[in-house]
Amino acid sequence: MRLLVTGANGFIGSACVRTALARGHTVAGLKRPGRPVPPDLPPSDRLLWLEGSLAEPPWPALEAFQPDTCLHAAWIATPGVYLHSPENDRLVRESLTFVDGLLQRGIRHLAGVGTCIEYQITGQPLAEDATPVAPDTPYARAKDALRRALQSRALQEGWTFTWGRVFYPYGPGEHPARFCSHLLRQLLQGQPVTVKSPHALKDYIFIEDLARAILLTLEHRLQGAVNWGTGTGVTVGHIARTAADLVGRPDLVRYQDPPQPDPFHPVVADATRLRQLGWSPAVDLREGLQRLLASLSGRTASH
Numbered sequence: 001m002r003l004l005v006t007g008a009n010g011f012i013g014s015a016c017v018r019t020a021l022a023r024g025h026t027v028a029g030l031k032r033p034g035r036p037v038p039p040d041l042p043p044s045d046r047l048l049w050l051e052g053s054l055a056e057p058p059w060p061a062l063e064a065f066q067p068d069t070c071l072h073a074a075w076i077a078t079p080g081v082y083l084h085s086p087e088n089d090r091l092v093r094e095s096l097t098f099v100d101g102l103l104q105r106g107i108r109h110l111a112g113v114g115t116c117i118e119y120q121i122t123g124q125p126l127a128e129d130a131t132p133v134a135p136d137t138p139y140a141r142a143k144d145a146l147r148r149a150l151q152s153r154a155l156q157e158g159w160t161f162t163w164g165r166v167f168y169p170y171g172p173g174e175h176p177a178r179f180c181s182h183l184l185r186q187l188l189q190g191q192p193v194t195v196k197s198p199h200a201l202k203d204y205i206f207i208e209d210l211a212r213a214i215l216l217t218l219e220h221r222l223q224g225a226v227n228w229g230t231g232t233g234v235t236v237g238h239i240a241r242t243a244a245d246l247v248g249r250p251d252l253v254r255y256q257d258p259p260q261p262d263p264f265h266p267v268v269a270d271a272t273r274l275r276q277l278g279w280s281p282a283v284d285l286r287e288g289l290q291r292l293l294a295s296l297s298g299r300t301a302s303h
Contacts, residue, residue, distance in 0.1 A: 001025045001218065004067035004107075006054065006098075007074030011174050012113060012166070012210065014038040016071055019211035021046055023219075028065045030057070030074070038173070054094035057101060069109045069218055070102055076139075079177040088142035095146055103159065111162040111218055112150060114143045116203070116229065116267055118165060127270035128165075128225040147225075160221050164214060167229030167269050171207030171288055172295035180204075183240060184293050187247040194254040198237030201266035203229040206283035206291075216277050229269025230281045236262075243289050 003020050007013040008029025018041060020027050026046045031037070033051040041047070048065060052058035054074060072095060076087045099110060119126045120134035135141040147163045154161035170180040186193050205213075205228070213228045237255060244250040283291070 001069045002028075002065065002067045003218070004028045004030065004062065004065070004070040004102075006030045006070070006072050008049075009035050009038050010073060010077065011207065012169060012214075013071075013073040014041060014173065015171075015207045015211040016073065016214050017041060017047065019208070019215050023215055025215075028062070028067060040173075054091070054098040057098060059101065059105075062102075063105055067102075067107055069111070070099075070107055071111050071113070071214065071218065072099070073113045075113065075143075077175070079175055083137045083139045085138065088138045092142045092146050092149075096149060099150060103157070107159075109160045109162075109218075109221055110150065110154075111164060111214070112143075112146060114147055114163050114165045114225075115140055116165050116167045116227070116269065117264055118144045118147075119267075121264060121267065123266065125231070125268050125270040126165075126227065128227060128273060130270075151224075154223075160223050162217055162222050163225045164217060164228045165225060165269075166210065167203040167205055167227070167267065169205050169207050169210045171292055173207065174292075179236075180239065180243070180289065180292055181296065183243050184247065184289070184296055187244055187249050187252055188293075188297055190249065190252070192252045192254055193240060193244070194256055195237055195240045196256045196260040197262040197265070198235060198240070198255045198259055200236045200262035200264070201233040201268060202236065202264075203231070203233055203268045204239065204285060204288075205230050205281065206288035209281045209283055212282075213274055213279050216279050217274070220277055222273075222277070226273050227269040227271055228274065229271055231269050231271030231275070232281075233266055233268035234285055239285065239289070242286055243293075246286070246290055246293055 009031040028048045076082045117140045120132040244253045
């Protein structure tokens with residue numbers, strides 16, 4: 001593939017760039033002017049960095065690169081902000097205009113990065129073809145609006161479109177305020193951690209496993225919605241206990257009593273469609289947290 005990745009210096013985008021290069025693809029990464037290149041992405045003759053944005057794309061450089069596939073990963077993802085930010089609506093408009101420009105320049109396959117919380121939480125594994133879509137945050141509504149607009153256009157115009165719904169990615173390079181990093185930092189500093197919703201069940205996927213899932217989906221040009229999750233749930237309490245055990249401070253974990261209800265519970269993928277491509281997770285929770293811990297503390301991860 002000649003792959004264009006938007007948001008290429010973000011958590012998910014940079015992991016996909018790294019994985020795409022490892023799988024032999026040629027990549028152009030779009031990043032905002034002045035933003036640093038991720039330090040774990042060294043120069044490569046198959047990697048081109050382009051400065052610009054969805055609102056102001058570097059069209060001459062994109063035309064020269066001639067991508068055949070685009071992974072649209074650029075979006076607001078700041079913990080505590082992204083769910084209700086007005087930027088979500090702006091990003092829908094900018095994304096549609098940007099995609100229009102790509103289509104005018106001959107791109108024929110587009111994959112968008114959606115979210116598991118587009119689904120209605122039913123108490124059952126969330127399935128692409130069976131679970132109702134009922135987004136109830138500005139973030140999830142914006143993602144679903146973009147999906148619907150692009151899916152309709154792809155059907156009318158004959159290009160291929162993939163919509164991947166990401167579950168709960170974690171790992172080195174994530175925002176420090178994300179749950180796993182925040183938890184490990186607190187424990188490393190010897191600070192008590194109170195888990196508010198210890199029984200909440202989530203589908204956590206290690207960032208490298210997620211990137212492999214995304215690249216496999218792109219390589220197969222899978223059309224329609226696909227869940228980018230493991231299919232296995234883990235409780236937030238178990239994550240906290242595992243993290244505390246790795247740090248050697250199980251005494252620091254507390255559980256709120258009574259627990260706080262979690263509106264996103266349970267959120268576990270039906271991963272049948274992804275696994276039919278031959279994908280399976282390579283990194284379990286303990287190893288993933290160990291590798292995240294190593295990145296935070298300078299330790300050598302054990303495998």
